[in-house]
Amino acid sequence: MILKSNGKTIASDVEFAKTFFSQSRGLMFKKDISDNYALVFVFDKPKKASVHMFFVRFSIDVLFLDDDKRIIKAVNLKPWTGISSSKKKARYIIEMKKNNISEHGLVEGERLFFDVA
Numbered sequence: 001m002i003l004k005s006n007g008k009t010i011a012s013d014v015e016f017a018k019t020f021f022s023q024s025r026g027l028m029f030k031k032d033i034s035d036n037y038a039l040v041f042v043f044d045k046p047k048k049a050s051v052h053m054f055f056v057r058f059s060i061d062v063l064f065l066d067d068d069k070r071i072i073k074a075v076n077l078k079p080w081t082g083i084s085s086s087k088k089k090a091r092y093i094i095e096m097k098k099n100n101i102s103e104h105g106l107v108e109g110e111r112l113f114f115d116v117a
């Protein structure tokens with residue numbers, strides 16, 4: 001489960017991508033994801049990271065988080081064409097359904113809470 005600092009649930013169906021293969025695959029080839037789904041990329045240490053939308057069929061919201069799980073970048077990406085990278089080093093990236101950023105009022109600097117499984 002991913003929570004905002006005020007305790008509001010952002011995603012209750014959370015999957016973690018910790019391996020090179022799972023991170024490379026991401027959401028590619030999925031037909032869709034539920035509103036409460038999030039894929040969390042977990043890196044061993046903070047690094048410059050990027051997300052591409054090749055073979056992703058639907059728009060998504062992406063959050064880049066630092067080592068303290070604070071949002072350092074929030075962006076919406078469109079299918080097949082979107083690419084985004086973080087200027088600052090990210091320790092986590094969260095991919096979720098389009099409009100979650102605006103629906104939950106997620107802003108840069110906000111801290112999220114989740115336990116890495």
